[in-house]
Amino acid sequence: MAGTFAVDGAPGRSYHPGMSRAFVKEDDADHGDDGLPERPVSPHPNLVTREGLAAIEAELARLDEALAAARDAEDTMAIPALARDQRYWQQRRASAMPVAPSDDNETAQFGSTVTILREDGRRQTYRIVGEDEADPNKGTVSHVSPLAQAVLGRHVGDEFTIGSQDAEILAIA
Structure with missing residues (x-):
């Protein structure tokens, strides 16, 4: 044997x-034995805003409902992917480190909204948030992104380089 x-x-x-x-x-499929590769989890601290934590909770609730519906329908194609996503978001919730907003608008930090002026004349405003809540098209960037790393700890008027361009911090809120 x-x-x-x-x-x-x-x-x-x-x-x-x-x-x-x-x-x-059958419930082994909920524990990573479904043949699908696990979603990669970032090695960085899982800093989240209040909104980011709420989004994780909402996604978990959605996945719980979708997984229950897939099981009820015996949808063997959907169950593994939903279970994998559920495991990912459970990990992200367990590792979430909520960061309260700061009253300090003098220094760019996690949760800050920073307006920059690039040397090509583009004015851009981004909020520095957690990795899972970042969406540059909606004005949010991850705290581990090159842009956030370039501005964290800086002040209004500070100049920095992002990519191949110079930029200046115009405002921090």
Whole structure:
């Protein structure tokens, strides 16, 4: 006998290497044994704004409902992807580090809205937020993005280089 191995470290569940998948509990699909690669999780601290934490909670609620509906419908194609996404967002919620907004508008920091003027004349305004809530098209950038890294800790009037252009901080809110 080849032996048994714990499935995902869960006590009471084991898997024999030569055993058919038919003998593995159905809920194993919820624990990463669905053949899909896991969504990569950033190695950076998971800083989030209040809105970012609320968005994580909303996504988890949506996924809970979608996963329940897929199970009810026995949608074997949707269940693995939904379970994988649910695991990702559960990890992100567990590692979330909410950062309260600061009253300091003198220094660019997490949660700040920073307006810059690029040397080509473009004026841009971005809010520095968590990785999962960043969307440059909507005016938010991740705190680990090159732009955020270039302005964090700086003040109005400071000049910096982003990419191949120089820029100046015009305002911090």
